[in-house]
Amino acid sequence: MNDKNPYLGNEMLNVTNLNIAFHNQEDNSWLQAVQDISFKIEPGKILGIVGESGSGKSVTSFSIMRLHDPANSKISGEITFNEINLLDVSATTMRSYRGNRIAMIFQEPMTSLNPVFTCGFQVLEAIVLHQKLDKKTAKQMTLALFKEVQLPRPDYIFDSYPHQLSGGQKQRVMIAMALSCNPELLIADEPTTALDVTVQKTILELLLKIRKERHMAMIFISHDLGVISEIADDIAVMYNGQIVEQGPSSAIFKDAQHPYTKGLLACRPAPERLLKKLPVVADFLSGNSAVNSAHLEKSNTYTPEEITTRRSSLYNQPPLLEVRNLCTWFPIKKGFFGTAKSFVKAVDDVSFDVFPGETLGLVGESGCGKTTLGRSLLRLTEPSSGTILFNKVPILDLGGSAMQSIRKDVQLIFQDPYSALNPRMTIGNALLEPLAVHGIFDSISDRKEHIIGLLKKVDLKADHFNRYPHEFSGGQRQRIVIARALALQPKFIICDESVSALDVSVQAQVLNLLRDLQQEFGLTYIFISHDLAVVKHISDRMIVMNRGKIEESGFPEDIYHNPQTAYTKKLIAAIPGAQRINL
Numbered sequence: 001m002n003d004k005n006p007y008l009g010n011e012m013l014n015v016t017n018l019n020i021a022f023h024n025q026e027d028n029s030w031l032q033a034v035q036d037i038s039f040k041i042e043p044g045k046i047l048g049i050v051g052e053s054g055s056g057k058s059v060t061s062f063s064i065m066r067l068h069d070p071a072n073s074k075i076s077g078e079i080t081f082n083e084i085n086l087l088d089v090s091a092t093t094m095r096s097y098r099g100n101r102i103a104m105i106f107q108e109p110m111t112s113l114n115p116v117f118t119c120g121f122q123v124l125e126a127i128v129l130h131q132k133l134d135k136k137t138a139k140q141m142t143l144a145l146f147k148e149v150q151l152p153r154p155d156y157i158f159d160s161y162p163h164q165l166s167g168g169q170k171q172r173v174m175i176a177m178a179l180s181c182n183p184e185l186l187i188a189d190e191p192t193t194a195l196d197v198t199v200q201k202t203i204l205e206l207l208l209k210i211r212k213e214r215h216m217a218m219i220f221i222s223h224d225l226g227v228i229s230e231i232a233d234d235i236a237v238m239y240n241g242q243i244v245e246q247g248p249s250s251a252i253f254k255d256a257q258h259p260y261t262k263g264l265l266a267c268r269p270a271p272e273r274l275l276k277k278l279p280v281v282a283d284f285l286s287g288n289s290a291v292n293s294a295h296l297e298k299s300n301t302y303t304p305e306e307i308t309t310r311r312s313s314l315y316n317q318p319p320l321l322e323v324r325n326l327c328t329w330f331p332i333k334k335g336f337f338g339t340a341k342s343f344v345k346a347v348d349d350v351s352f353d354v355f356p357g358e359t360l361g362l363v364g365e366s367g368c369g370k371t372t373l374g375r376s377l378l379r380l381t382e383p384s385s386g387t388i389l390f391n392k393v394p395i396l397d398l399g400g401s402a403m404q405s406i407r408k409d410v411q412l413i414f415q416d417p418y419s420a421l422n423p424r425m426t427i428g429n430a431l432l433e434p435l436a437v438h439g440i441f442d443s444i445s446d447r448k449e450h451i452i453g454l455l456k457k458v459d460l461k462a463d464h465f466n467r468y469p470h471e472f473s474g475g476q477r478q479r480i481v482i483a484r485a486l487a488l489q490p491k492f493i494i495c496d497e498s499v500s501a502l503d504v505s506v507q508a509q510v511l512n513l514l515r516d517l518q519q520e521f522g523l524t525y526i527f528i529s530h531d532l533a534v535v536k537h538i539s540d541r542m543i544v545m546n547r548g549k550i551e552e553s554g555f556p557e558d559i560y561h562n563p564q565t566a567y568t569k570k571l572i573a574a575i576p577g578a579q580r581i582n583l
Contacts, residue, residue, distance in 0.1 A: 007317060009134070009244065011039040011040040011041060011042050011043075011217075011519070012041055012042060012043045012081065012082060012184060012185060012217050013040060013064070013079070013080070013081050013185060013217065014040045014078070014079075014080040015037065015039050015040070015060075015064070015077070015078070015079050015080075016038050016040055016076075016077055016078040016079075016080070017035055017036050017076075017077040017078065018034055018036070018037050018038070018063065018075070018076075018077035018079065019032070019034060019035055019074075019075070019077055020032075020033045020034040020056070020059055020060070020063055020068070020069075020073065020074070020075050020241075020538055021033060021073065021074045022072060022073050022074075022377070023072045023073070023074075025029065026166035026203050028252045032061045032241060033056050034056040034059055034060055034063070034241045034242075035055075035241045035242050035583075036077075036242070037060065037236075037238070037241075037242060037243045037325055038243070039236050039243065039246060040219065040458060041185070041218075041219065042209075042236075042476045042496045043215065043217055043567065044211065044215045044216065044217060044218055045183070045217055045218075045233045045234065046211060046217070046218040046219075046231055046232050046233050046243075047217075047218070047219050047220070047232060047233070047234050047235070047236060047250065048218070048220050048221075048222065048228035048231065048234070048235045048236070049061070049219060049221045049231030049235075049238060049398050049578065050221075050222055050223065050224070050225050050235060050236070050237055050238070050264065051224075051225065051238035051239055051504070052223055052238060052239075052281075052394060052503045052505050053473065053474065053503050053506075054353075054473075055086050055238040055239055055240065055241065056134045056238050056240075056241040056242075057221050057518055058107075058189050058190070058221060058364040059241075060238075061104070061187045061189050061219060061221055063079065064079055064081075064102065064133070064187065064219075065076055065098055065104055065187065066086060066087075066091075066094045066098065066513075072303045073177065075087060075386055076132065077518060081097070081101075081102065081185070082184075088366070088463070090208070094277075097560075098321070098549070099126060099129075099130060099181060099183075100130045100181045100183065101181075101184050101185070101186070102183055102185045102186075102187065103177075103178035103180075103181065103183035103185070103186050103187070103331060104178060104180070104186070104187040104188075104189065105171075105174050105175055105178050105186070105187070105188045105189065105191045106174065106189055106191075107189050107191065107193060108189040108382065108393075112174055113162040113170060113173065113174070114162075114378070115161065115162055115163060115379075116161075117161075118158065118159055118160060118161055119157055119158065119160055119161070119162060119165065119170075119173045120139070120142055120143075120146075120157065120158030120159060120160075122177065123142045123145065123146075123173065123176055123177045123180055124138045124139055124142045125178045126177055126180050126181070126221060126279065126517035127141050127142065127181070128572070129456070130180070130181045131180075139158070141180065142158060143155065143158060143178060143282065144450075145176040145179055146172075146173075146176055147307065148176070148204075148210070149173075149175050149176045149179070149210075150172065151172050151173070151176070152171060155168065157173070163554065166367075166543060167195055167196075167199065167366065168195055168196075168199035168202070168203065170454065171191060171195065171199075171203055172203070172206070173192075174428075175206065175207070175210075175338060175469045176531070177397055177449065178334045179210065179214075181214065182214065184216065184217060185216070185217045186207075186216055186217070187217060187218070187219045188207065188220045188221065189221045190221055190223070191203060191207075191220075192204065192222070192227060192375065193222070193223070193501070196365045196366050196530040196574075197530055197531050197532070197571070197574040197575060197576065198365055198527065198570060198571065198574040199365070199366075200227065200529075200574065200576065201573070201574040202229070204230050204231050205233060206310050207220070208231060211473050214235070220232055223407070223503040223504060223505075224417070224504050224576060224577075225253075225261075225265055225504075225577065226268055226504075226575075227576045227578025228249070228282065228575040228577075229249065229253060229576070230576055231247060232249050233248070234246065234247065234248055234249060235247065235249050236246075237252070237258065237264070239258075239260045244258045244260050244261070245257055245258040245260075245261045247314045248412070251333065253265070254465070257282040259285050260281060260284065260285060262284050262506065263280070263282075263283065263284035263285065264281065264504065264505060265286070266279040266282055267279050267281060267504055267505050267507075267508035268507075268508070268533070268577070269502045269534050269536065269537035269538075270533065270534045271532070271533045271536050271537075271560050271572075271575060272305075273301070274301060274537075274557070275300050275301060275302075275537070276300050276301070276302060276509075276515075277300060277512050278508035278511055278512055278537070280505060280508050280509050280512070281505040282491055285297045287358070287557065294405045303540055304453070310540070311409075311555075313357075314355045314356075314357060314358050314433075314540060316471075316515065317355060317356060318379060319353035319354060319355050319356075320354055320355060320356045320390070320491065320492060320524055321353065321377070321388070321389070321390055321492065322387070322389040322390055323348075323350060323351055323352050323377070323386070323387070323389075324387040324389075325349050325351055325385070325386045325387065326347055326349070326350045326373070326383055326385075326386035326387070326388065327345070327347055327348055327349055327350075327384045327385045327386055328346050328347040328350070328372050328373070328375060328376045328381060328383045328384055328385060328465070329343040329344065329347075329348075329368075329384045330343060330344045330346060331343055332344050345372045345382075345547075345548045346372040346373075346548050347369045347372050347376055347383070347480050347548050348369070348547075348548035348549050349386075349549065350369075350474075350545075350548075350549065350550055351550075352375060352543060352550070352553065354492075354524060354526060356491075356522070356524055356526070357518070357522055357523075357524055358525070358540045359518065359524075359525040359526075359527055359538055359539050359540050360525070360526050360527070360539065360540065360541050360542075360543065360557070361526075361527050361528075361529070361535035361538065361539030361541065361542040361543065362374070362526055362527065362528045362529075362542075362543050362544035362545060363528075363529055363530065363531070363532050363534070363535040363542060363543070363544055363545070363571065364544060364546055364551075364571075365546070365571075366530065367532055367547075368545040368546050368547060368548070369545050369549075370545050370546040371415075371485060371496055371497070371534050372492045372529045373525060374528055375412075376388075377410070377494065377510070378407060378410055378412060378494070379395065379396070379403060380412070382438075383396060386483065390406060390409070390410065390492070391409075391418075391491075393406070399455075404438075406573070408438050408488045408490065409488075409490050409491045409492060410490060410491070410492045410493075411485040411486075411488065411491070411492070411493050411494070412485070412491040412494045412496060413478075413481055413482060413485050413493060413494070413495045413496065413498045413523050414481065414496055414498075415497035415498065415500065416501065417469075417474070417477035417478045417481045418469060418474075418477055420481055421469040421477065421480065421481065422469075422521070423468065423469050423470060424468075426466050426467060427455075427464055427465060427466075427467055427469065427470075427472075427480055428448070428451060428465035428466055430469075430480075430484060431451045431454065431455075431480075432447050432451055433483050434484065434487050434488055435447045435450070435451075435487055435488070436490060440489075442465075448465070449464065450487070451483070451487065452465060454483040454486055454487060455480075455483055456522075457483070457486070457517070458479040458480075458482050458483045458486075458513060458517075459479060459509075460476065460483070460549045462479070464476075464480075466512075470524040472522055473506075474501065474502055475502055475503070475506035475509065475510065476500060476505065478499070478502060478506075478510055478514070479510070481498075482498075482510075482513065482514070486517065486521070489521075490523070491522075491523070491524060492523070492524045492525075492526075493523055493525050494523070494525075494526045494527045494528070495514065495525055495527045495528060496513075497527070497528055497529055497530070498510070498527075498528075499511060499529070499534065500530065500531065507534070511538055512533070513536065514527075514538065515538065525538075527539060532560070532571045532572055532574075532575060533575045536556040536557075536559075539556050539565045540555075540556075541553065541554065541555060541556070542554065542555070542556050542559050543566050544559065544565070544571065546565075551564075551566045551567050551568060552568055554563055560572060
């Protein structure tokens, strides 16, 4: 036994002095991704591994499953599962462990499920492969698993293809597949990152229920300590390929020791606090004790007088956007002559105003109509009826060229920055393109100077101008699409889930950036998100949407402390870690 590992005992999994490196073919070097980490998991316990993208947490989980290509990776140390070192067993033996005794739920269920096979067949296939059962028995087990993971209408789900299911349903299918062989250890790699907070909550509750019933050990990987707080018994915090802090969950949240852990705890919007700026991890890693405690200082908290002054200036002026009785319906059933007989009412009789310089938050689950509403305002999706006035101009009456002029003043930041950027176009050309379309600036040199200035505004560098989207991190790509939205010097920006896929630390940076840009350029925002904590932090007013309608609206603190509907109460209850993280 290795005396460097303080966690030796009667554990199910014992990782000791694990090192992982990957070969860089460009310069024939080796990149150290994980460095000398050790942790253990006891039967029936849940270990949460938390860290930002690139910290090494997923790389670690893949090594437990032996999923790395041995030709391009070096792994040393010990991964002992029930006293067997998995790094020493043959590939054939490892296949008998993988999916059978150790199972994994991957981050994105849509890419993990084969789109050409039904969901039931894919789970049935895993059962037949590992348990050598006939298809009839395997189908019965699959339906029982679908029922166990609380999927509605198991028979229907069995015959459905992945694209026919919601994100939460696909994730439940992946959980059923992982459970199909009754594993002793389940590894869940960011299983809730892309989900609404309400769906996320049900998935976490489901995993806890399954753990209790099956007495199954689990590794739960996330970038969000709030999510980890809901499920983990013990926590390992990873940074730059190393574990910088680990211990019982209660101890980590009560008295975190490492600056990186303190930064992760502080950077997520907490609904009980009303901060001007969110702390970022870099503040805590700087070693400056004054900066480390800045998020607690009164100077970073809005006073009642400041709030009253801002609201007075915002709401004693004419609205910039006026929406009245807006409907966007999609026909789903037509009669014999092609006449629509029934509709999906994505936006159903919605009315509201947005004032210059304001941030109006729009919150609700997937399918509530918030994204369709945002697209309808720009006529990217044509509304069915209603009125939209922008600067008193009725935009539903405008023709193509007049509407294009309006779109110069109203920009949209999409949810997925990578799909919003052309992978074959440099960042500079992607940002120059709208300037050329709208004839802004007389020369290419003037346009380039303007774009480089915008890149610097969003904390990017001038030499990023000639790089391609794949060369940037998720947070950097989000900054790029923000710069593109600013290129035409708009008055109004619709942010559609613009931080939902980001690490919480990067999310804090982008939220701070949006607020800084608003103050500098006098921007007006509609900020769309499923996360009520994020919307409450950044918004002057909030609208809660459900099934195409407005459930309630008002000032953020009023909605949070005194919600009027059961739906809003459900959104508040789903905020991860709200009761455990009190900074």
